[in-house]
Amino acid sequence: MSYTTRKDLFEKIETHRSRPLIAYVTSIRPNFSGQMAGDSVDYIIKQIQSIPTTQREIDFLIISNGGDPITALRIISLLRERFDKISVLLPYVAYSAATILSLGADEIIMHPYSNLGPVDPQLTVSRQSDNGQASQLQFSSEDIRNYIDFVKSDVGITDQEHLISAFNALAKEVGPLPIGSSKRSQQLSLSSSIKMLETHMEDKSKAAEIAKALNSSYYHHGYAVGRSEAKSIGLNIVFPDPELETLMWNVWCDYSNEMKCGSEFNIVTAIMTNPTVITWLNSATTINLPVNTPPPIAQNIIGNIAQQSATITPQPPIQIKELVATIESPRSAMAIHTTFSITYWRDANMALSFNATQYSEGWKIV
Incomplete structure (x- = not known):
């Protein structure tokens, strides 16, 4: 339950795969999850610099509930500058921005218990009720689109005047600027996903199709896209052999124990x-x-x-x-x-x- 234990596992993975490994993990502990963020980039660069220039392939292991999509773009960009082939290893969860990062890999090696997730961005708006109570509203652009679709298709409102009234009610509840921000965030997420896929896919229409599926085809941000489903939408998913599968799972178990992911923080x-x-x-x-x-x-x-x-x-x-995030390899942590x-x-x-x-x-x- 420490870096010392994981270092041994990392070395075994590197020997098994004949290439260096970098691991980036943020806590997924309930009530105390970490986020992928820009402050990690400098330390990932240090990890890259520690790898001999003769090595042209890299394994990047990630476990995260997500975070900043720009950080995902930056990490893949750095790896592309240095390596000819990128493999992402997923022992467990890789949601949101971690999914976007995974899309930039030539191959995604998924453990049977691992999953990707939708990339529709979530926004949180602080509000104050009539009685002065503060609260937070979390939503995505898909929620807004489905609200309008519900008004039109399910309720049956089609005339412009009533549609405007329905939109005004939405704007009053959420706020006009957050609505615009949600659309902008969705466009960023979609374009980021496409860019990630286009770093290794020549078929641009297929890249756009996969990105759109992950951006708007699922009805919950926490939907778990398992490896078979990920493969079915066109991603290059690789199933690990038994030895690698065991090593990947042991890495996750050690992180989970140290970060106490099995118990809610209180x-x-x-x-x-x-x-x-x-x-x-x-x-x-x-x-x-x-x-x-x-x-x-x-x-x-x-x-x-x-x-x-x-x-x-x-x-x-x-x-x-409490441990929030780590960037590790056999060389440093x-x-x-x-x-x-x-x-x-x-x-x-x-x-x-x-x-x-x-x-x-x-x-x-x-």
């Missing part, structure tokens, strides 16, 4: 399971009352004792560190963590309270 749970906090909670003074003490009297007694004896004293802060510095205390009523400060120090050498 800061209260993280605090309550921290050994320092557990020790402190167990040392708290207990108040022993007769079993038959009436609840109102018991509450008064506890409140009086708490007010007389309890002082609100913050405990020394604890540090909770970089990682980015998010740290929560948490001060905690008991209120006068003995309830546990805390204050958390979240920060990151950026990419660091492992």
Whole structure:
């Protein structure tokens, strides 16, 4: 459950494949997922520079829920400048921008449990309700298109006046600028996908057909496109041999364990399971009352004792560190963590309270 373990697996993959490997992984932990972002590019360049110039083929392993599509374009562009053949290895998920990156490979080697995903971009708009409550609305251009289609086809509204009223209701709910932004994002995603495919496909019409299928053929952004389906839409999907399949899965399992992808992140749970906090909670003074003490009297007694004896004293802060993303190879490794510095205390009523400060120090050498 560390880079040391994965380094050994990477070396075995490189030996098996007779070419260098670079791995880019962002956390997919629920409530704490990482994103593909531009700050990774410099460190991917460093990985490329560490590879002998005699090597003209590269394996790029990626696991991610997505992120910035421009980062995907940049990574493939860098790899194309340096290598004659790019193979993307997918041990597990490669959604959104990670799918766009995969489209730029000459071949996509997919584990049986891996998947690509739709590339329709998702937008999030902050809103405030009439009662002042803040909320967020997530949508895509496909949602807008399907709303208009629903009004026309399902409701049966066809006259211009009522269509304008329906659109005005949409604009009021979402906002005119976000609607325009969603269209622009869809165009970026579609053009990026086409460009990725055209880096290795001579048939431009086929590239456009595949890109359009991934951009608008699926009805949910989280739809999992398995390897057989990916192959059926025209992608060059390769099934790994048993040895490579096992190595790829072991890589994912090690990442999953270190990033705790199997459990949802909850800061209260993280605090309550921290050994320092557990020790402190167990040392708290207990108040022993007769079993038959009436609840109102018991509450008064506890409140009086708490007010007389309890002082609100913050405990020394604890540090909770979570792995967000890594860029690794057998030659070197970089990682980015998010740290929560948490001060905690008991209120006068003995309830546990805390204050958390979240920060990151950026990419660091492992």
